[in-house]
Amino acid sequence: MAHYRLETSWHPVEGSFGRLTFTLFNLSAEPLSGFSLAYTSETRVADEHVCNGGDLKRRLAHFHEFLPHDGLSVPPGGHWRFTVEGLTREPKHATAGVKSAYLTFGDGRHVAVAFGDLMLEGRDDGVAPPLLPPGRVEEPYSLLPWPLSLGLKAGNLPNVLYPAAKTQPDAIKALCLVVELYQRLYPANNVPFSLSTVKGGRAIRFVTESSIAAFAYELRFTAHEIVLSSADAAGRQYGLISLAQLLHGARAEPEIFKFPNFGAIADQPRYDWRGCHLDVSRQFYPVADVTRLIDILAWNKLNIFHWHLTDDEAWRLEIKAYPALAEIGARRGPDEVLVPQLGDGAEPRFGHYTQDDVRRIVAHAASLHVEVVPEIDIPGHSTATLLSLPQLVDGQEAPDSYRSVQGYPNNALNPAVEFTYEFLGKVFDEMVTLFPSEYLHIGGDEVARGSWLASPLCKALMERENLAGTAELQSYFLKRIKVMLSERGRKLAGWNEVSHGGGVDRDGTLLMAWEKPAVGIELAQEGYDVVMTPGQAYYLDMAQAEAWAEPGAAWAGYAPPEHTYAYEAEGELPEAVQEKMRGIQACIWTENFVSRAYFNRLVFPRLAAVAEAAWTRLERKDWNRFAAIVRMWPVL
Structure with a gap:
């Protein structure tokens, strides 16, 4: 158990971005004195602020360091509380609070402090809705992204898929790469492909077809084989991944998803x-x-x-x-x-x-x-x-x-x-x-607006090149960078x-x-x-609901x-x-x-x-x- 714990809460205040309350609990067996408290948070204290119960010693971006008033000693089981009003923005979610904390003592030691989410005071925190419905499929095939066209009839589930006789070495290697990809992603599942012929499996015949568009592929299913046609290696890989996805879904959720016996898929990407x-x-x-x-x-x-x-x-x-x-x-x-x-x-x-x-x-x-x-x-x-x-x-x-x-x-x-x-x-x-x-x-x-305007070197540059302000200085800089990249064969x-x-x-x-x-x-x-990568839709750090308890950033709303x-x-x-x-x-x-759990909760399923x-x-x-x-x- 940690010897010290920091709890924080935020209270809305009319006419400002609200008030933060910090409470440091001394859970150790010794009195606590002669220390400073440092923490990191995206909810930053502004230059103009009012602190009751302590003083801001140092702040750099998200790093804050506070001092208790002189002579403070926190007994075992006691606490130190201070409040701050004067923030750079209003917190919207529980993750807008402390992301790390520690104490620094007079002898230079740094000691970790445990902490929790930012609590909301004086306002309803809302209810986070379910982020995914149960789902429903009209066509029983697990393909994601969904292909350009598809006309399939479901049939028996093959044990495994394998390359047809006389398959070229480059296609064998491509199949091997995708089966290894599948094994890394689903290490506890049976593999979708075998390099050897397997009774009860189905053969894949690879065809190079120059009339197919770049990065595109076609799959034709019969009772005896699957024909994968593509013009290039990327299209071939996408076709193999689609086959792996079809088999994966039919195995994982057989009451919902099936594997096709007949029909065809024609597919190509929408964007480069x-x-x-x-x-x-x-x-x-x-x-x-x-x-x-x-x-x-x-x-x-x-x-x-x-x-x-x-x-x-x-x-x-x-x-x-x-x-x-x-x-x-x-x-x-x-x-x-x-x-x-x-x-x-x-x-x-x-x-x-x-x-x-x-x-x-x-x-x-x-x-x-x-x-x-x-x-x-x-x-x-x-x-x-x-x-x-x-x-x-x-x-x-x-x-x-x-x-x-x-x-x-x-x-x-x-x-x-x-x-x-x-x-x-x-x-x-x-x-x-x-x-x-x-x-x-x-x-x-x-x-930042105003960048470089206090630099004597930049003032001279602006006069020499007839530049006005930060934006034109940046344009001057980036034009030189573009030339440097071009000289090195890059865009x-x-x-x-x-x-x-x-x-x-x-x-x-x-x-x-x-x-x-x-x-x-x-x-x-x-x-x-x-x-196009607008924060309002494609920034995967944005919170997924308006509710206080939903983790994530807030500047672009929620998605x-x-x-x-x-x-x-x-x-x-x-x-x-x-x-x-x-x-x-x-x-x-x-x-x-700050954790793998937050990464997975915010990135998935929005990345897909x-x-x-x-x-x-x-x-x-x-x-x-x-x-x-x-x-x-x-x-x-």
Whole structure:
């Protein structure tokens, strides 16, 4: 049992964002004195606040440290209570409270503090509705995403599927890859495929058919064999995954799902870009978790893994030219350069991906026809970078001259510091050897208003280049970055704010519209290729219901799985610019994912809902069918 426990509650107050009450219980056998209390929370205390019973000693973004009044001693079994009014926003859910806590004593010791959810006072907390209905199927086949066309007749369930005689080695290898994928996702289940002929099974005959579209496949079922036709390896894999899904459902829920004996499936993806993003800066995910997520993407026929490798909270990629990025920028803790954030407690937390790790992950993804698109977030969201490499800072710029929306001071790479470009050039040089992807994502989001305006170097740059304000400085910076990427054979991808201040050359640029759906329309009309990933539908960290007890973020409202499933990004775009829409993407931001249970509760089944929206045309979608099938789908 913990020696100390922190309970927190929030009470609404008219005319403000409410009042927080903190109660620290001393469960030890000794009096508690001479300490400070540190905690991390997305509900941040504002500069202008009133604290009764204690004092704010230090705050940096989500990190807070409070002191009791002088002379306080908490006896065994006693408590210390203080309140704070003056917050940067109103909490909406129980997960908006404390994410980690610890005490620091005068001798430098840090001791963990247990804590619970943020309690709601003085208001009804609402009731969270069921997120999935029981589901109902008109056609008894477990396929997700649902195919373009299907005409099948159910029959006997084969024991297993196996390659027909004289199958080519490349098709055998493809089948082996999918059976291994299935074994990783469902290790307790019988495999769907065998490489050997099995009595009671059914043969798969592979046909290469050049008239079939790229990434498409066709399946024809007879009593004796299944013919899988495709023009390329990706289409063949998608066909094999569909066969594995059909067999999986018929075995798992035989009273609902069947395996076809006769008929055909013709299928191809709706969009080229069917993506899922993962933020590994706020929370670090080891290689095994990343590869499992990629397995889940492949099972759902998603083909892009957007890997968000850097942010204010950490830099996670080994760069041999600058080892400090991993040595300093990937560590957070009470005595580290980067203070605790978002779940870090008394013990330091660290983690980064070596270049060998990256090569393994990229190769694993490629074997499953998933492209890894890496992101280093610049020029904003760069606190970890700047603290790791102080030579990137304009030393004449006043500290805390601007703050990001998350509360980080002076967190953007300076466009007027020439070392910025030398640094990024070396980073890009190493990244292009690791990631063969067409695009390199450079972020470009949430650069704080007023960034760099107190920098003498930037003032001189603005005068020299006739630039006005932060947005035009960012455009100047990103134009140089785009040239650097082009010189290395890569195209620029970024968030929608890349378009600000004049943006960059539209040719070879892909922007992700995240703030709201209307932004995607504006970008397409400006001539950018667009991936739609609006927070209101496709951000999988958003709470799934309005109720207080439902976990997740709140800035974009809430998105139940049915809303995520039904949302049609294409429907927002005028017909004249629909060709600029490359596809859609789910985003997994990890501020709220301090446990595996929260990850799985928030990401699934919404990730599969996005996958079906990316693959399946509107007229083929069916929420009740999806709900019946997705219950059998894997989680992290």
